[in-house]
Amino acid sequence: MAGWLIRRTLFAFATLWAISMLSFVVIQIPPGDYVTSYIAQLQSQGTIFTDVEAQALRDLYGLDQPVILQYFRWLGLMAQGNFGVSFEFNRPVLDVIGDRFLLTIVVSVAALLLTWIVALPIGIYSAVKQYSIGDYAFTFIGFIGLAIPGFLLALVLMYFGFVLFDANVGGLFSPEYAQADWSWHKFWDLMQHMPIPALALGLAGTAFLIRIMRANLLDELRKPYLVTARAKGLTNNRAVLKYPVRVALNPFVSIVPFVLRDIVGGSVIVSIVLSLPTLGPILLKSLIAQDSFLAGTIILLLGVITVVGTLISDILLVILDPRIKFEARGG
């Protein structure tokens, strides 16, 4: 197990390295660089900018050097904990990101937990009571959930949250806590703002997981070990919960990284709509501005969330299912 874990972690780092390279290269591909878009922005405001000044800016940030060199310089800086400077915000990247990384994780985990908590019982119910009215109802709601884009749902939820509950919608904090230091009150405030983002981000994944759980469990309910468990004298419900559900959890866990990826990736538009202080909105901004250090760092961090999520789910799988051999999953 230890060897497998080390190997698996090394692979995770290799994946992250590949992501860092790709992300840095991809944001360099569009013609021009940050200075080009900076000048364009200034000119649109009527400011005259000379070539000499532009060149000075480029020298300052090393933008004239080959991409490879810039990339390695960035890697070297990151190794020292320095993620470079955001041109757009004119501040160190770490300052710009600040709490946003943590909040992104909190929002993603909340959405994922909601997905699990809702999908598991409904999936079990739908399988055990296959073709019942409840099963059809959940199937119907589930397909609607799959079909509605998260940002649209976010808008609808905000509307009803505002009209029905007079809730403070949008953002993750009430105004008085937005700039405050962390405290229990601020945390509680955060939790109160969590339902709408978690629902908007988690709905599609929930609907998907319900379908997966239902299909898995239907397969497992036909296995002879359920008959064995009942023949021992367990009640039907206990036998179902202890054995088939337990076996059906396996694929349920293995698809979590994909759900997590969708939540993290899909959070950009939803975050903008809900004006969440997460990584999504500033990622979009930095990509438009060709703010390479900021964009590269954010893409890397999103990669970290996904890769770590996958790693955790792989470890969980090995714990859940003794049939999975460490060796076979090493690669």
Added chain:
Amino acid sequence: MATLAAGKRRPLLRVHNLKTYFFPDEGTVRAVDGASFEVCAGQTLGIVGESGCGKSVTARSILRIVEHPGEIVEGEIRYLHRTDGREVELDLAQISADGPEMRQIRGGEIAMIFQEPMTSFSPVHPIGSQIVEAIRLHSPLGKREARERAADLLRQVGISRAEARLDEYAYQLSGGLRQRAMIAMALSAEPRVLIADEPTTALDVTTQAQILDLLRQLQTDLGMAIILITHNLGVVAEMCDTVVVMYLGRVVEEGSVDAIFHNPKHPYTRLLLQSIPSLYSEARVPLPTISGAIPHPYNRPEGCPFHDRCPQFMPGTCDRHVPELQALDERESDQLVSCFLYHEPTDERA
């Protein structure tokens, strides 16, 4: 005769006119359609028949674990339930399938082992935890005592390194060991009736013999009644005291193992016995087979269910009347047969 002597005792389990039907959307499947038999302590009853004749559904009906859309629609399953040191006759067909009494009996007094020991164990729980669960369901033992008892059970069924095996998973054991572990689990509450549903079908011949030996020895030691469900007549000849032959959910013949093998009456039983390969049969002569195939469950023949495959079919009788299981003659009450070769039609259906 052993069966005659046994017949004087009060049977542990008496199944009378059991009917278990399935009601899928497409129609009704009469999986078990009037099965009757009984078994005494220390005795082995064999239930034989082709695939789909209702053997397994009969077993599941006794344990009340017939799956939806199946249902017991008629008949009695009289069982001598032991409670507070007394024996009370209970009709298992009438009590609640998931109620406390039935759960006490199921796994506690009537246990079952299955055909496929690989898939009959959960793939993700250690063997030991599954046996411990069975033990603790029917006794007040604590976790540690139950684990010791589980190891004892494994030793009792001839598994070496019992302590270590408890932590292994089904896929880590060989087929024979898995079936032994399955038997150990079934024995965990010292059942009075053990139903073995094709216990050796998935095993190779050497292992089969070992498992059968084990079952026989356990029966001698524990005095259980065994109901052995199989399509293997060799196994029946070796193991059973009495035999029930089933066809399409009905018992067509019942008797002592001697009577069934040496003096079969029902044409179906005879054909079954003729289709066994023998050391003495002539080489390169095809084995006799039973012509035709089992009718489709939605399309059962009228009258005697076997009439369209029967070599002694009597037009006008067999296809119009349904035979009843009756004693061959008044004096010899231990061989019963359901065939118009031996009885006049009694029902009025035409």
